[in-house]
Amino acid sequence: MKRTTKRRLVVWGVNLGVLAAVVAALLLIDWSAFRANFWSPDGVAGGDSNWGDLITIGAVNTVKYTAIAFAGGLAFAVVLSLMRLSPIATLRWLATAYVEFFRGLPALLVILFMGFGLPIAIGWNPPGGVVGAGLLALIMVASAYMAETLRAGIQAVPKGQTEAARSLGMGATSTTFRVVLPQAFRIVIPPLTNEFVLLIKDTALLSVIGSTFTGRELTTVARDFTSSGVSAGTATSLVQAALLYLVITIPLTQLVAWQERRQRKATR
Amino acid sequence: MSGVPLEKPGRAADASQPAIAVRNLHKSFGHNEVLKGIDFFVDPGQVVCVIGPSGSGKSTLLRCVNRLEEPTSGEVLIEGIDICDPETDLDDVRSRIGMVFQQFNLFPHLSVLKNLTLAQRTVRGRGKEEAVQVARANLAKVGLSDKESAYPAHLSGGQQQRVAIARALSMDPDMMLFDEPTSALDPELVGDVLSVMKDLAAEGMTMMVVTHEMGFAREVGDKLVFMDGGVVVEEGVPAEVLSNPQHERTQAFLSKVL
Numbered sequence: 001m002k003r004t005t006k007r008r009l010v011v012w013g014v015n016l017g018v019l020a021a022v023v024a025a026l027l028l029i030d031w032s033a034f035r036a037n038f039w040s041p042d043g044v045a046g047g048d049s050n051w052g053d054l055i056t057i058g059a060v061n062t063v064k065y066t067a068i069a070f071a072g073g074l075a076f077a078v079v080l081s082l083m084r085l086s087p088i089a090t091l092r093w094l095a096t097a098y099v100e101f102f103r104g105l106p107a108l109l110v111i112l113f114m115g116f117g118l119p120i121a122i123g124w125n126p127p128g129g130v131v132g133a134g135l136l137a138l139i140m141v142a143s144a145y146m147a148e149t150l151r152a153g154i155q156a157v158p159k160g161q162t163e164a165a166r167s168l169g170m171g172a173t174s175t176t177f178r179v180v181l182p183q184a185f186r187i188v189i190p191p192l193t194n195e196f197v198l199l200i201k202d203t204a205l206l207s208v209i210g211s212t213f214t215g216r217e218l219t220t221v222a223r224d225f226t227s228s229g230v231s232a233g234t235a236t237s238l239v240q241a242a243l244l245y246l247v248i249t250i251p252l253t254q255l256v257a258w259q260e261r262r263q264r265k266a267t268r
Numbered sequence: 269m270s271g272v273p274l275e276k277p278g279r280a281a282d283a284s285q286p287a288i289a290v291r292n293l294h295k296s297f298g299h300n301e302v303l304k305g306i307d308f309f310v311d312p313g314q315v316v317c318v319i320g321p322s323g324s325g326k327s328t329l330l331r332c333v334n335r336l337e338e339p340t341s342g343e344v345l346i347e348g349i350d351i352c353d354p355e356t357d358l359d360d361v362r363s364r365i366g367m368v369f370q371q372f373n374l375f376p377h378l379s380v381l382k383n384l385t386l387a388q389r390t391v392r393g394r395g396k397e398e399a400v401q402v403a404r405a406n407l408a409k410v411g412l413s414d415k416e417s418a419y420p421a422h423l424s425g426g427q428q429q430r431v432a433i434a435r436a437l438s439m440d441p442d443m444m445l446f447d448e449p450t451s452a453l454d455p456e457l458v459g460d461v462l463s464v465m466k467d468l469a470a471e472g473m474t475m476m477v478v479t480h481e482m483g484f485a486r487e488v489g490d491k492l493v494f495m496d497g498g499v500v501v502e503e504g505v506p507a508e509v510l511s512n513p514q515h516e517r518t519q520a521f522l523s524k525v526l
Contacts, residue, residue, distance in 0.1 A: 163336055164373035164432075168387035168439060169363025178386060182377045 043231025050237045058221035065203045073142030080147035102144035111137040115209035134206045153188035193256040285348040287312045287443045287474045293342035302328045304498040315475045317485035320495035326478045334365045366436030366444040372428040374420035381416040384438045406434040426457030443474035494518045
């Protein structure tokens with residue numbers, strides 16, 4: 001048998017196997033029970049459906065919290081990454097300690113600490129309430145990861161770029177902000193997108209510290225709907241939340257992939 | 269030979285001081301001593317070419333002139349100003365020394381025009397209009413007026429190097445350093461870059477050129493310096509050094525490259 005023929009047979013074998021498994025699953029599932037638990041009619045349609053709160057409260061807050069945590073984390077990460085590359089040893093050491101500390105802890109633990117531990121211990125009234133404290137925790141954790149990403153990006157900018165800028169008389173600051181960082185950001189767009197998507201999902205951790213009714217993020221809203229509302233007692237709201245998360249994350253990764261292709265065309 | 273005027277029109281360079289004066293310069297990388305006591309001078313308006321085998325220290329010498337490399341010991345004076353003196357405003361001195369790199373080092377995230385205006389605006393403090401005007405004049409000079417909105421990646425190596433020269437010229441430098449400006453170019457692109465450099469020399473620009481282009485050195489250079497093993501082995505009028513080298517290391521090197 002020729003190699004190509006053999007290969008084609010293997011591919012078709014796999015395709016048929018997968019198809020058979022899907023058909024078998026479709027036939028074996030008890031559809032009414034499946035639907036009642038995962039896609040309860042009252043939860044997904046009609047004026048009282050879960051969609052209203054899931055979207056206008058949950059999804060909106062998730063996007064808002066992610067944006068805040070990302071912007072805050074990135075701004076802090078720029079400082080941290082520059083500290084890590086500083087000629088001053090103390091700054092390098094501080095930034096390294098910070099990064100190692102927060103990369104080594106579960107985000108959930110930091111959120112609990114900031115939400116419950118710190119306010120009580122030092123009588124601190126976090127801006128934005130408990131959610132504010134949780135967001136601060138997310139910023140602290142995210143900045144540690146993003147600082148490492150940025151540092152790698154800065155180091156990937158060829159040394160000749162700095163030399164060219166300095167030889168023109170540009171100072172260290174304008175060289176960093178006008179020449180090095182813009183190129184570093186371009187390099188780290190893919191890993192930063194990854195951080196962004198991770199952060200979207202990490203906002204779900206905020207569900208452990210509670211919030212006002214209208215301050216709940218998507219997972220909290222979905223969880224609350226499992227015990228109250230029109231689809232209480234079913235996992236319908238969780239499936240709905242899953243769909244909403246995907247609606248947010250997938251276009252985002254696609255958008256960045258597209259931008260990246262366009263940029264590569266423009267500058268390469 | 270080139271009739272290079274000693275004074276540049278419209279520039280108040282102090283002709284009594286050498287443009288570049290290097291005295292007893294040592295430079296070590298770890299235990300590796302790359303420069304072993306260099307004395308080197310470029311007068312205003314002069315074109316000095318530095319040749320030598322790879323590893324001879326010629327690029328390191330050039331990079332010490334604007335302190336991209338930190339001299340280990342010795343003295344580097346630019347128009348009489350000690351660049352290693354902590355009191356010296358290094359950025360200000362650097363802004364008056366144009367530098368052209370082997371690998372061009374254009375800013376890839378900026379258009380050609382922005383490459384030429386960035387330092388003018390941040391260092392010279394020029395307004396946008398003036399910076400663009402200066403940039404356009406220098407692009408015209410290197411024959412690339414039609415490329416101002418292109419990005420470096422869309423240019424050939426020769427075009428990129430000419431943009432790099434225009435970028436350096438846009439700062440109105442008193443002198444130009446060239447670090448093997450044609451070594452990374454395809455052979456057919458070398459000529460364009462060299463002709464831009466010739467025009468510059470003819471205008472009276474003070475130039476220090478580390479190069480392997482012996483033809484350029486002979487035709488344009490006022491002085492030729494041969495380095496080997498971290499020392500200046502021989503220097504003199506280019507045509508004489510090239511056709512009648514006195515030192516046997518010079519002879520051995522030239523017999524290989526000519």
